[in-house]
Amino acid sequence: MRHPTDGTLRRLVDEPAGVAQADRDHVAGCPSCLAGLAAAREDAALTGAALAADASPDVDAGWARLSRAVAAEGDRRDRTPVPARRWHTALRSPVVAVVGVVALLAGAGAAAAADWLPIFRAERIAPVTAPEADLVKLPDLSDFGDVAVTEKVTVRTVADAAAAEKATGLTLPKVTGLPGGVSGEPEYQVGGRTSAVFTYSAAKAARTAAAAGKTLPPPPPGLDGSRFRLTAGPGIAEVWQQGRPVPAMVVGRVIAPKAFSSGVPFETARDYLLSLPILPKSVASQLRTFSADGTTLPLFTSAEELTTSAADVNGTPATVLASRDGLMAAVVWVDDGVITAVAGSLSTGEVLTVARGLR
Numbered sequence: 001m002r003h004p005t006d007g008t009l010r011r012l013v014d015e016p017a018g019v020a021q022a023d024r025d026h027v028a029g030c031p032s033c034l035a036g037l038a039a040a041r042e043d044a045a046l047t048g049a050a051l052a053a054d055a056s057p058d059v060d061a062g063w064a065r066l067s068r069a070v071a072a073e074g075d076r077r078d079r080t081p082v083p084a085r086r087w088h089t090a091l092r093s094p095v096v097a098v099v100g101v102v103a104l105l106a107g108a109g110a111a112a113a114a115d116w117l118p119i120f121r122a123e124r125i126a127p128v129t130a131p132e133a134d135l136v137k138l139p140d141l142s143d144f145g146d147v148a149v150t151e152k153v154t155v156r157t158v159a160d161a162a163a164a165e166k167a168t169g170l171t172l173p174k175v176t177g178l179p180g181g182v183s184g185e186p187e188y189q190v191g192g193r194t195s196a197v198f199t200y201s202a203a204k205a206a207r208t209a210a211a212a213g214k215t216l217p218p219p220p221p222g223l224d225g226s227r228f229r230l231t232a233g234p235g236i237a238e239v240w241q242q243g244r245p246v247p248a249m250v251v252g253r254v255i256a257p258k259a260f261s262s263g264v265p266f267e268t269a270r271d272y273l274l275s276l277p278i279l280p281k282s283v284a285s286q287l288r289t290f291s292a293d294g295t296t297l298p299l300f301t302s303a304e305e306l307t308t309s310a311a312d313v314n315g316t317p318a319t320v321l322a323s324r325d326g327l328m329a330a331v332v333w334v335d336d337g338v339i340t341a342v343a344g345s346l347s348t349g350e351v352l353t354v355a356r357g358l359r
Contacts, residue, residue, distance in 0.1 A: 119266035120259035134280035168234035193233035249344030266294035
């Protein structure tokens, strides 16, 4: 089979549900395409960071920032071996999971209506480490039904810490000491609440499985047509750019995820999901070890890119992630309904020192 085009690899980043299953399967087993996918993710994040560096709607200024960032990145890539470049993708994964993409999974303050059954609230975070080829195979939520975004993700830069706290209602973590190589004042970014409603469709799930040559077991009673409300935010972050395309350090905080169902219990949906033959075995086997009470948030990590370990942040269990090339690290934890993360071009010791010093 021919290799997918660069456009297809980029679509895997921006709109994975729109990529044919055959192309997904090819990418999952092709080292060359996996490298191309990593580059596409890197370029997408670089573009977004450069264009959104401030809250101004000045398009010309945004493109000027982008041009400078791309030129700097190009020079760096020419000088840097491929393995050392992969930390950019690794860095964004834990930061976005806590400050941004977590919002797409679930969030806080959702169940205003009496007909929504609380089924999930993150009280702990646990890593799910798998080969990148298996992570690429993970189906998109829209492969199993319809997703309606009711509140879109919005992220903006604000003037100072006081403005950030006022916009979100969250208390900004106070950094008591900066590690070497990080200096000056941070940029303050805030994200509003976002929400979506997912409606499970047995017919759509069956078509997805058939395209992969699989047959799904019958869904449990009540699952077909059931709705799940997922909300998130607000979130807040301090960002030390240090003139780099990727921040030198980020300290972020977001309300811990929650999810609600129109009637199907969490355990019922969880058990059925883990029985599906289209879920990679390396992922399903780890998820089965999680408690069935709907309190553990999985943090998906690439085995080729990251290592994970457990730590303690002032008495609270935390997950530490580090790139295998030693160029980045992050620590993430949940405390009293709030997720906090520290990440950057730092060592594990440095992110833990910053995390334990937050006030």
